[in-house]
Amino acid sequence: MVRRSESGQGTVEWIGLLLVVALALSGLGAGVGLGVPGADVARAIASTLVCAARLSATCDARTDRLAAHYGADAAALVREHAPTIRYHEGVDYLPVDPDRCREAACASASGSGDVWRTDERLPAMAFTRVIDCRSEAAEIATSSGTDCSGDRAGHLYVQYWLYYPDSRTEPWGERAYHADDWESLQVRIGAEVEGRASSHRSYNHGGGVRNWASDAGVLRKSGWGPYAGELHVSSASHAGHVDDDERGVRSTPAGRLRLIPIEPIGDSIGGDHDYAVAPPWLKEVYLDPEATGT
Numbered sequence: 001m002v003r004r005s006e007s008g009q010g011t012v013e014w015i016g017l018l019l020v021v022a023l024a025l026s027g028l029g030a031g032v033g034l035g036v037p038g039a040d041v042a043r044a045i046a047s048t049l050v051c052a053a054r055l056s057a058t059c060d061a062r063t064d065r066l067a068a069h070y071g072a073d074a075a076a077l078v079r080e081h082a083p084t085i086r087y088h089e090g091v092d093y094l095p096v097d098p099d100r101c102r103e104a105a106c107a108s109a110s111g112s113g114d115v116w117r118t119d120e121r122l123p124a125m126a127f128t129r130v131i132d133c134r135s136e137a138a139e140i141a142t143s144s145g146t147d148c149s150g151d152r153a154g155h156l157y158v159q160y161w162l163y164y165p166d167s168r169t170e171p172w173g174e175r176a177y178h179a180d181d182w183e184s185l186q187v188r189i190g191a192e193v194e195g196r197a198s199s200h201r202s203y204n205h206g207g208g209v210r211n212w213a214s215d216a217g218v219l220r221k222s223g224w225g226p227y228a229g230e231l232h233v234s235s236a237s238h239a240g241h242v243d244d245d246e247r248g249v250r251s252t253p254a255g256r257l258r259l260i261p262i263e264p265i266g267d268s269i270g271g272d273h274d275y276a277v278a279p280p281w282l283k284e285v286y287l288d289p290e291a292t293g294t
Helices: 009-031 036-053 061-070 071-079 135-143 211-214
Strands: 086-089 127-130 156-168 177-189 194-198 202-204 232-234 251-252 258-261
Touching: 061 071, 061 258, 071 127, 127 135, 202 251
Parallel strands: 086 232, 127 258
Antiparallel strands: 086 251, 127 156, 156 177, 177 194, 194 202
16 A cells, blocks of 8 residues: 655655556557557556546646547647637527536526636536547548548548537527537548538538528538637527637637547437437447538
């Protein structure tokens, strides 16, 4: 048993023990041919153990959760490309965890400027998914049912899934109401970084009348375009786009958005799963990152 003394000897012993664990895991990864990805996961696990031991006041368990699941390289890209969410006038909710909130009251946030907690102190949250279609990683993705064929090859995709308790598409009011609104921002990383956002029945890059046909489902489009680290959320419906001159009345800074990997929890999110619309893991784009339907 390691005992923590006033002199800090226990802390030193903990550090030594964790370094041994990290080295052992890295060696195991190399021994079974895991190469660099295995070492990344080993380092991530060791980092998580350090957090559990509370050896660093600046340690962020959420960050380590990303690294433990995706490996250090992909986790860094997930954090780097997380969006600053800009809410247009009339957006009353923040994206929340449906395990903790599925009603308007707990998702509502008042005030202006930067906001990252609801009035009931729940954090703004995005569930993340990584689809890695780069070289050897593509074989792993394909074995799990993911489509990395064609133009998908060579790209890493990051999906940010946002949950709002409901959607009210203007100007149709209650006729266009539905509970459980899942929206997404998707980032495609290759030679360039591109983004697109879910908007009703398809995907958009910019806003405006140019998107009405795809919004209505008359046609579908990929929606990819240059990504500058922003997601713009339209009022009531929460339809999104990544390019807009309007700054919005409020925003959630990227660094304040809580990021949780969706893959290890999948359809356990939301209790009894009685969503009024298809959740992320039942959508075509969850396995095909180039799908054009939402």
